[in-house]
Amino acid sequence: GESVxxxxxxxxxxxxxxxxxxxxYSNSASDYFIWYKQESGxxxxxxxxxxxxxxKRQGQRVTVLLNKTVKHLSLQIAATQPGDSAVYFCAETxxxxxxxMLTFGGGTRLMVKP
Amino acid sequence: xxxxxxTPKHLITxxxxxxxxxxxxxxxxxxxxxxxxxxxxxxxxxxxxxxxxERAKGNILERFSAQQFPDLHSELNLSSLELxxxxxxxxxxxxxxxxxxxxxxxxGTRLTVL
Numbered sequence: 001g002e003s004v005x006x007x008x009x010x011x012x013x014x015x016x017x018x019x020x021x022x023x024x025y026s027n028s029a030s031d032y033f034i035w036y037k038q039e040s041g042x043x044x045x046x047x048x049x050x051x052x053x054x055x056k057r058q059g060q061r062v063t064v065l066l067n068k069t070v071k072h073l074s075l076q077i078a079a080t081q082p083g084d085s086a087v088y089f090c091a092e093t094x095x096x097x098x099x100x101m102l103t104f105g106g107g108t109r110l111m112v113k114p
Numbered sequence: 115x116x117x118x119x120x121t122p123k124h125l126i127t128x129x130x131x132x133x134x135x136x137x138x139x140x141x142x143x144x145x146x147x148x149x150x151x152x153x154x155x156x157x158x159x160x161x162x163x164x165x166x167x168e169r170a171k172g173n174i175l176e177r178f179s180a181q182q183f184p185d186l187h188s189e190l191n192l193s194s195l196e197l198x199x200x201x202x203x204x205x206x207x208x209x210x211x212x213x214x215x216x217x218x219x220x221x222g223t224r225l226t227v228l
Contacts, residue, residue: 031213032213032214034216036219041221042221042222043116043118043204043206043219043220043221043222044157044204044206044219045116045219046216046217046218049214049216051214089157093213093214094213095213099162099169099170099171100162100169100170100211100212100213101159101170101172102147102159102217103159104156104157104158104159105156106156107156107157
């Protein structure tokens, strides 16, 4: 079943192309950022993370870039595959007197065309 | 499979009723988190427990409550249900509940309030 909003921004790419998903975060005090992937009917799945003292981190086929000056985060997926089709969420973590808070962005739907 | 289990998978109930959602964290994880995912609000953090004690609280309504038991499983209680409470409820777990701990999400419980 569908698990996320119907009006998400959508990125449509051809199989084999590179994908770039962008995210603007809100809190300049955030010190840890994560990208999650959510397939239809499933819970969010951790992809990659980055701390605020870094500006780039690479994983397998994925790269996360962090620009703290403009509070922007991006996820690059190399050689996009049909199995990458999902909704992608960025999340930021910061601490306040209520504890450690993980705040999710609105999500971007990635559609991979074979 | 993240190792986090949630029951039930689906729940249909009427306004005014009370329901209990259950979560078992990954083996070895001490911290449990609850999130609500609705079409208009996206993924919202509700509450976090660590080793039986409340650690952080987000946008959780007073009609909602949670607890974590000595065996580390957690329950989210939703009472006086309203139509707007219809959503997906996710549980996540992490090792120690720290800011940079990776949170692993369960498959969710879909609640429908009629």
